[in-house]
Amino acid sequence: MKAIWIYEKKLQYPVRVSKCDPKLAKMLIEQYGGADGELSAALRYLNQRYSIPDKVIGLLTDIGTEEFAHLEMIATMVYKLTKDATPEQLRAAGLADHYVNHGHALFYHDAAGNPWTATYIQAKGDPIADLYEDIAAEEKARATYQWIIDNTDDPDIVDSLRFLREREVVHSLRFREAVEILKEYNSTKKMF
Amino acid sequence: MSTVEKTPSQWRVYRSYHSPFDPCSPRTRYFNVPPNVLQPFQTSARKQFAPHEALRKGTLWPEYYSPYPPETRGGEAE
Amino acid sequence: MSETPPQMPKAYYQYLHELQSIDFVLCELTLYLDTHPEDEQALAQFTQFQKRKHNLMTQFEAAFGPLYEFGVSPISGGKWTWSQTPWPWQV
Numbered sequence: 279m280k281a282i283w284i285y286e287k288k289l290q291y292p293v294r295v296s297k298c299d300p301k302l303a304k305m306l307i308e309q310y311g312g313a314d315g316e317l318s319a320a321l322r323y324l325n326q327r328y329s330i331p332d333k334v335i336g337l338l339t340d341i342g343t344e345e346f347a348h349l350e351m352i353a354t355m356v357y358k359l360t361k362d363a364t365p366e367q368l369r370a371a372g373l374a375d376h377y378v379n380h381g382h383a384l385f386y387h388d389a390a391g392n393p394w395t396a397t398y399i400q401a402k403g404d405p406i407a408d409l410y411e412d413i414a415a416e417e418k419a420r421a422t423y424q425w426i427i428d429n430t431d432d433p434d435i436v437d438s439l440r441f442l443r444e445r446e447v448v449h450s451l452r453f454r455e456a457v458e459i460l461k462e463y464n465s466t467k468k469m470f
Numbered sequence: 471m472s473t474v475e476k477t478p479s480q481w482r483v484y485r486s487y488h489s490p491f492d493p494c495s496p497r498t499r500y501f502n503v504p505p506n507v508l509q510p511f512q513t514s515a516r517k518q519f520a521p522h523e524a525l526r527k528g529t530l531w532p533e534y535y536s537p538y539p540p541e542t543r544g545g546e547a548e
Numbered sequence: 549m550s551e552t553p554p555q556m557p558k559a560y561y562q563y564l565h566e567l568q569s570i571d572f573v574l575c576e577l578t579l580y581l582d583t584h585p586e587d588e589q590a591l592a593q594f595t596q597f598q599k600r601k602h603n604l605m606t607q608f609e610a611a612f613g614p615l616y617e618f619g620v621s622p623i624s625g626g627k628w629t630w631s632q633t634p635w636p637w638q639v
């Protein structure tokens with residue numbers, strides 16, 4: 279379409295929040311700047327494109343791009359859960375350390391406050407190694423969403439988290455298919 | 471809740487050794503085997519959810535829908 | 549001075565949801581076609597949903613402002629309105 283990324287002024291899926299709950303925001307930040315979060319996912323896939331066989335570059339580009347849409351959804355949840363919270367409310371939620379450094383800003387760190395690091399992602403330059411890394415990343419993200427859902431009583435947030443968890447299932451499927459495509463790289467096969 | 475068709479459960483059950491010195495009462499553990507693991511290559515795009523339902527479910531493909539929390543785990547009703 | 553801008557009408561959310569549904573079908577078909585590029589039926593469905601998206605987008609942008617910048621969305625009423633409507637995390 280375009281030679282640059284185009285921002286779309288809408289979310290991929292509606293995000294609703296039923297109450298001001300900074301404690302929940304503290305958990306969700308895991309998927310913002312955590313090891314298996316959406317930032318890691320986007321950067322991992324987009325970066326691997328430069329060394330992967332041509333046939334799967336399109337897939338890495340598209341999934342990597344979709345991950346940014348998921349990042350925006352997580353940011354929206356955190357924003358809505360904390361936007362009007364007072365310093366007292368943030369302190370009660372265990373966010374005093376965050377507030378001291380960042381105020382009401384979002385930051386790329388995990389639920390325990392560890393800053394995002396490039397060591398969360400890999401690029402080995404070996405197509406099979408990289409795709410298995412991606413499959414593992416998707417399964418880990420799926421599990422993370424499960425553990426967050428288990429700890430959430432906000433039905434609106436759970437609704438959005440279930441959507442994001444299901445996307446990991448589909449992404450993992452596509453990476454598994456990419457492995458199959460690479461196995462057959464020198465032949466053409468019709469599946470349908 | 472209506473359980474869709476008779477699809478095989480996406481959950482597996484296991485129990486761990488329980489020592490007399492373990493203070494917490496034993497719990498049944500579950501893990502998820504999502505449909506992408508059971509069927510790692512999609513063979514047809516024919517079966518689809520309608521657009522609104524697809525968005526709500528997070529996938530266009532009924533064969534790859536993985537509900538969570540699960541309606542049932544390992545055949546046991548929740 | 550500290551007045552908040554007017555809230556978006558109900559119709560905005562309805563249009564948005566419709567657009568999200570159509571876009572989601574296109575997203576799923578995109579990933580599917582990435583690994584099944586020879587499926588002509590899926591490609592035909594993709595083209596059909598592309599048309600639906602463009603129709604809906606035109607209506608949405610006329611009513612609620614641009615969805616894209618960098619020259620993709622039309623300029624309406626000779627005004628730069630990119631920052632005049634609320635952002636996705638605000639609505």
Ligand SMILES: [Fe+2]
Nearest residue numbers: 319445446449
């Ligand atoms: Fe993903």
